[in-house]
Amino acid sequence: MSTDSERACLARLQEMDAALARMERELPEDVRALGAEARRKVAGWLDRLAAGGADLSQLNEAMSEISGMMDALTARLLLVPWEGPRRSGLKS
Numbered sequence: 001m002s003t004d005s006e007r008a009c010l011a012r013l014q015e016m017d018a019a020l021a022r023m024e025r026e027l028p029e030d031v032r033a034l035g036a037e038a039r040r041k042v043a044g045w046l047d048r049l050a051a052g053g054a055d056l057s058q059l060n061e062a063m064s065e066i067s068g069m070m071d072a073l074t075a076r077l078l079l080v081p082w083e084g085p086r087r088s089g090l091k092s
Contacts, residue, residue, distance in 0.1 A: 009059060010049050016066060017042045023073055031076045038069040 020039045027035050045062055048054045 005056070006049060006054070009054070009063070010046070012063065013042050013046050013049070016063075016070065017046070019070065020073075023070075023077060026077055027073065028076065031073055034069060035073055038066055038073065041066050041069075 017039060020035060020042065024032070024035050024039070041062060045054065045059060045066075048059075
């Protein structure tokens with residue numbers, strides 16, 4: 001993998017990790033394990049890139065898989081019914 005490709009992949013993986021970290025706080029309980037798995041995959045590839053042991057074809061497949069996981073998490077996050085702002089016990 002060329003140095004430019006490595007930098008681009010590293011930047012994208014870091015963006016994915018940051019997005020997953022922000023998303024993690026909001027995820028419903030039923031998809032938190034998927035979010036954690038996506039972050040583990042990102043961390044693994046960040047480590048591989050840092051060690052210089054990343055195969056471009058495997059990395060492309062992994063990034064595609066992680067992107068799919070992120071799409072599923074985003075869809076689930078957006079589809080969670082919102083109950084509106086929490087109301088106090090007082091009724092007006």
